[in-house]
Amino acid sequence: MSRLSIRGVCATAGVATLLVSGAGAAGAGGNGATTFTDNQHSVIDVFHDMNPCTGDPGTVSAVENQIFHGTINKTGSWFTGTVEGKFTFTPDDPSKVTYTGHFATWFGDENNLRNGVEHSTFNVNATGTDGSHLQFHDNAQATLNANGTVTVSFDHMSCA
Template sequence: MIKRLLVVFAVLAATISFSIPVSADGATSQTQNFHGTFPPMQVTPLCGGAAPGGTVYATGNAVFHITVNAAGDTWITQTQEAWFTLVPDTGTVTYTGHFAIWFGVSLNRNNSVLHDVFNIHATGSDGSTISLNIVDHLSMSASGQINMFMACR
């Protein structure tokens, strides 16, 4: 699910970044708010199978913000929270709960940083629980050095 979200946000960020002219005077910002039901999303198992894959149905809120300055430096953030139901691909346990996601990107001519935090709390129809905190980071320096980590607990 995280990889899918990262790809979606990266494509959205690139689309918005390149749609704002670099020659624009000063910084240009855009903010988009979403409220209500999100489209169903197919997810893969998380954290080594601690959360099963399946289809997520969610209702919540999201805010997406982007700022691009005259030099083309770009800052992007997205925050989302939702109540959800996860119907697993296999098994009979359905999970209901809440998730919160924060995602941020900083890009300039020399460096780029991408990081996010994802928290999930859910209860299964059998009484089992899922509680996960996922943090990941990816950065690339001007020399091309890539640093990346992911923590899942």
């Protein structure tokens, strides 16, 4: 499962939840804040992707637990999402290794009047049909100042 696929799923689900849920007013302090939290359990997700360590294309079948939270007020917006679950990666080429295991990913997005920050982590721990072990970790961040200039940007990935 690639970090980009999970990030896309999280972002889409988070925004869709905000739009569909009708977001309840927090009202604390009279700042007009709107907030939502959405929990989903045993979500089935099947999609085509690449093994992040080998580049082999294949199909990911996952059963996920998801939680998304968002707050919007007059000073900005804050969104977070966590998705974790079990998965199987079946390569398109049947001679390649199939992996089964656990994944967890988290993202955070903050935008206020002075800056914007995006954070994400993604971890995979799986066992192959050949007995091999696959571990993948990704940690990324991007920060923009009020002028839209990127002041921090990194994406650290590792496979073992």
